[in-house]
Amino acid sequence: MAETGRLKAPASAGGWSALPLKRRVLLLRVAIIVTLVVVWEAVAASGLLFRDVVPSLVSVGKAMVSILTVADHKVQLFGAEHVIPDFYRHLWVTIGEVMTGLAIGGFAGLTVGLLLGANPFLSAAFERFLYYLGPAPKIIFFPLMIMWFGVGPGSKVAMGTISCFFPVVLSAASGVRQIDKVLIRVGRSFRVNTWQMVTKIYLPAMRQPIINGVRLGLGVAVIGTLLAETKLSNQGIGFLIINSYTTFDMPRMYALLMLLFVVSIAANALVGRASRA
Amino acid sequence: MSAEPLLVVDNIVKRFETPEGTLTAVEGISFNVAPGEFVAVIGPSGCGKSTLFNIIGGLLDEYEGQVSVAGETLRGPHPSIGMIFQEESTFPWRTVIDNVAFPLEIAGMAKAERLEKARHFVELVGLDGFERRYPSELSGGMRQRVSMARTLASQPKILLMDEPFAALDEQTRLLLGDKVLQIQQDLKQTTLLITHNLTEAVQLSDRILVMTYRPGRTKRMVEIKLPRPRSSEIVGSDAFGHYVAQIWSDLREEASKGLKDDEARRGGARRA
């Protein structure tokens, strides 16, 4: 077993390299953020791009606070009438659409994926189609979704569904194939029925590929649903974003985009945390 | 017999800091290698021979003692030392001939000239006809031969090898051992071989340094007085068996120390 070392650099007298690594990383991150903020404000104040294309971060901050806290929408909750910021209603709608799409597309993808993975003939017949359809942009199917499911949430859920179906089905199919064959033989030797085989052997053995597929599916479902909302909708975060574009309320658009990114990154991190649990 | 040793290893001590405390890998290793000599260093797992390999190769520093090549103290990898590693080390993106020509390319040799030279070394290791192949098309043994040819192409004064045949089966080993013998005899290549394989060590070397288990010290230096030129046929001879038996009893003693140490550590960890 070869141990390889490094020829150490001469230790400098002190200063920067004397700080522990974590501290240095933190300082650099702060420095990067500060630089970005300064550059942003400079561009905003300079008037280089025309009015408000890059608004001052202060106005973006104000818009964000207003979105999150100004109560301007009546809602029926737990039997009484409350007034909450409109943003949360739209967020709720979007989350509902995404979750529903993920559930349907995920479930369908998992079922079809299990079938394809377990049956080499079906896999050879059909998996190629799904593999090559995967990278096609799904948003162009949106006009069809509107025709089939109407202009309401149905078409958005449909978008989310077809977006996430493909990554899930492909992950599930390859997930089944990578199961150690001996585990399947163990199941057969105990004469388990199909349902038991799937729930007690296939699924637990496929945990990692499924989680990866769901993670990817979540990402594309969010994109598909939100884009659909920007195209044709009167509710949802996507709608709010395109609405701020048409009313040229740029601080609001920036605020919404930032909130969107924070939420989606957090959701992804949560799934990632759960996958490691 | 030339007087000046080419490689002088003088009282090497290397310690590592680990979470469990200071680990002394090697302690007080000293030996010389004369020009044209083939010396093997043998020891049980954990005796620090790979550490020694990396120190002499200039890949490790912060040790006590000194290594000198032709009178020059070592400061990083020495241009006169050619290393052959245990792991798979051919460049998968280069053909055999381009792999072997690599050191010549680095040295700035013109293309036609270096390909010509490289071809010579490809032939030397017996891979003529495979120049345009990629390593992925070759067997493990053939790939190690490519690595060997590549190092030989840089014409090092000292060839330093770390268990180059570890990943190969016994028969391939013996045959490659033959190849190495033949090359070493043809080129009068000064060689230092680190190995745990006793048969290999006795087959190839003029002298064998037997190391103790950690901390690695010199247990014994054995002179192998088998006639040269040799071939793998020698493995069956009586003299061969005699050397193997002699060194084996040393090795066994050190190896069992290693085994006991291992068990103690694992048992202790469980109890802790």
Place this chain on the structure above:
Amino acid sequence: MTTGAATRRRLVWQQLVPIAFGVACLIAVIALLEVLIRAGVINRFIVPTPLDIAGSFGRLIREEHVGERFLLTCYEALGASLLLTVFGIAFGVLLHRLRLVRLATETWIAAMASAPLVLMYPLFLVIFGRSALTIIMMGFVSALPPVILKTLEGLSSTRPVLINVGRSFKLTPSQLYWKILFPSALPTIFVGVRLGMIFALINIVGVEFLINFGGLGQLVNELSERYDLPGTYAAICFVILVSVVFFVVTERIEKWLRPGA
């Protein structure tokens, strides 16, 4: 010996049968649709008959300048891919060299890779206007993170023994980079570039559709707003065809770039 030939023939047959079955199923579904729509079971104003759709292809090519649109989309995809490759690899190399910057920013880039960056298209519309530049920039930005990350991954996962070979031959740091680290990382880097190019194409066509500007994506949008149903379906088929071809071509290139893998 006939057994060898017979075995080979059997294997080829074994491979062809499922594929033929799959294709046959597809044709059967299309035929079924044709029947059901004609019978009125499926509303023909929601799903036009497959024959009508097929008939629209010719019309589209003649009247809707499909060729030009295809070229425009290609040009946008090429522009985005070029930017991706240059900046993605450059940043990846930079981050690999500067360890501290890498430690500070790698998780941020990974986070961006999972964020719905394409939702910024209204913002890009404002900044760059309704133009091909918006589309190119959108494709570039949304696909950049995976290229950077894969480049970083490729460079960092160079086998230590190869680096040691370089050190034993006393390579300068620059030589080490160009002759060992980079060639070793190239397969992974190309995987990243390919991934980026695919994301870029998806987002480019998507944004063309959404902002009603550009090549093929815009065609789908326009036809749907005109309620030209067969045309819309045909245009969608076109886009799928283009994306499949693109995917296959990049797959072939990837295989060709890895002779030693």
